[in-house]
Amino acid sequence: MGDLLEFVKTVLHALEEAGYEAWCVGGCVRDLLLGRTPEDWDVATAALPEETMAVFGERAVPTGLKHGTVTVRTAEGAVEVTTYRLDGEYRDHRRPESVSFTRSLEEDLARRDFTVNAMALNLRGELRDPFGGQADLAAGVLRCVGEADRRFEEDALRILRGLRFAAVLGFRLEADAARSLTRNRALLEGIAPERVWTEVRKLLQGRFAAETLRAYPRVIGVFWPEILPMVGFDQRNIHHCYDVWEHSLHALDAAPGDAALRCAALLHDIGKPSTFTVDGAGVGHFYGHAARSCELAEGMLRRLRCPTSFRERVVRLVAWHDRDIPRTDRGIRRALRALGEEELRLLLALKRADNLAQAPAFWDRQREIRMGEEILDRLLAAEACFSLKQLAVRGEDLLALGLRGPAVGQALNTLLNKVIDGELPNDRVALLEFAAGAQPPAAP
């Protein structure tokens, strides 16, 4: 088991010194027991919010007083300190109508979602585990605290949290929880899109995302119904040994790390079912599917209000996934101009994942992708020019040549394109000479 960090201990210690019980609770205890690094630190205490404020003075920020939460800032990190709480009635499947404070740790643990998230650990390493969280951790099981139906009905976000933990930890949902979250999935419609998005993003980044999505497409289909036609959709094409959904899940599995890349891997072929045609020989085709996938992905990500930069990146990756892999200096420079280095690397990773999710007979494409990457590395090492920033002339040089207004930007772009296409060197003298020659003669 990992240890509590010193700054967290300091917070627990200060509360105990002042006479209040204080325990680390929830995700950080789960992660410590698993030997993982906690994302954030939550402390539950018997102290009322104003008592916590008094203990920490200047260092305490009242970030969620209504729910009993005070953030304690230390030089090494922040700790969320929340008063032991009981949730009142839930009416809208989202938030309790009211919360009340209690002096009982057990009551606070009982409101938590899964047994593995309902354990507490104190300064002396004592563990409180009233619902068998430790046994469930050891078995890799996500079990609701209390009756599954009631817990998902109270707060439907727990449905997605369950899938997210399965995807991140590789745990399975206990049978009751699994049945119940599927049965109650429509309640997700009432959850704020931003909260759904936060969970979906974490889910997609989980190592076991593909397994989880494979098991619960109908749950995801509540807010992303576009995925449902992919399930079981036969591609009737020798390139493919999987249906569209399985292909997408294999691509997701083969796409490393980055959330936008993983999202693009899942959605890159989502336009296939609606663009499917069969030719005279009985072979399936999906003409225009990349553009259709872009449209659908755009709508799906907008619906969840995911950040614009993320959405645009996913859509660009989806748009480019079906183009030939650039394997010439010029092709790579053009792609660099359009996408930038980071995104081009993601595109190549998407291509690799997409190809690995096709029939093994076509895996020789991996070599072409590798070639693209080698060219990219070589060009970057040689500081190739692929953006206006790197061009050896600037706007003021062209102003000095007598160009004005939009002609300046147009000339810069022309020069950049010529450099990218290898028609001109990225050399100030050569570029200015060309620009001067290309200028229309001055009016008499």
Ligand code: ATP
């Ligand atoms: P992460 O690793 O993403 O931080 P976490 O389990 O710590 O996961 P948080 O959102 O940080 O999740 O919440 C901290 C704890 O609060 C959870 O472990 C759980 O005990 C409780 N909790 C959070 N959200 C809910 C919820 N919707 N219903 C019940 N308990 C919840």
Ligand code: MG
């Ligand atoms: Mg947490």
